[in-house]
Amino acid sequence: MASIFARIAAGEIPSYKVAADDRFFAFLDINPVAKGHVLVIPRAEVDYIFDLDDDTLAGLYLFAKRVARALKAAIPCRKVGMAVLGLEVPHAHIHLVPMQSEGDMDFRREKLQLTAEEMQAIASSIAAHFE
Numbered sequence: 267m268a269s270i271f272a273r274i275a276a277g278e279i280p281s282y283k284v285a286a287d288d289r290f291f292a293f294l295d296i297n298p299v300a301k302g303h304v305l306v307i308p309r310a311e312v313d314y315i316f317d318l319d320d321d322t323l324a325g326l327y328l329f330a331k332r333v334a335r336a337l338k339a340a341i342p343c344r345k346v347g348m349a350v351l352g353l354e355v356p357h358a359h360i361h362l363v364p365m366q367s368e369g370d371m372d373f374r375r376e377k378l379q380l381t382a383e384e385m386q387a388i389a390s391s392i393a394a395h396f397e
């Protein structure tokens with residue numbers, strides 16, 4: 267059985283898609299710590315990010331760099347923060363979070379409640395800046 271993130275990348279489970287190519291996929295985190303919280307994943311199904319082969323790991327970070335640029339253009343912020351946790355979902359992923367302050371990277375704090383329309387608008391805006 268494929269992981270939930272592999273099924274999202276395959277389009278079997280809906281998501282607020284931000285960017286994709288044949289190896290990587292980016293979409294909004296369903297429980298964002300900040301507006302524009304994005305997850306970037308490889309389509310390859312590997313749990314632990316540091317078990318990815320070198321080429322996929324490097325490609326994942328380079329893809330995340332392009333997503334971060336689009337994110338910064340779409341959501342005004344001081345910088346885009348990056349984190350890898352992976353304690354909840356066993357499919358390698360990078361969190362990208364537009365930061366105004368250090369607290370925006372606090373994954374323990376209460377998550378934002380955004381409507382489906384707000385989530386779609388955020389995803390579309392980031393997607394429009396992705397190059």
Ligand code: 5GP
Pocket residue numbers: 270281282293294295296297298305350351352353354355356
């Ligand atoms: P981690 O594995 O890095 O500790 O956390 C997993 C992250 O994935 C969490 O921030 C959680 O909100 C997000 N997440 C879990 N399930 C889903 C899902 O089905 N869809 C989306 N878009 N995000 C999810």
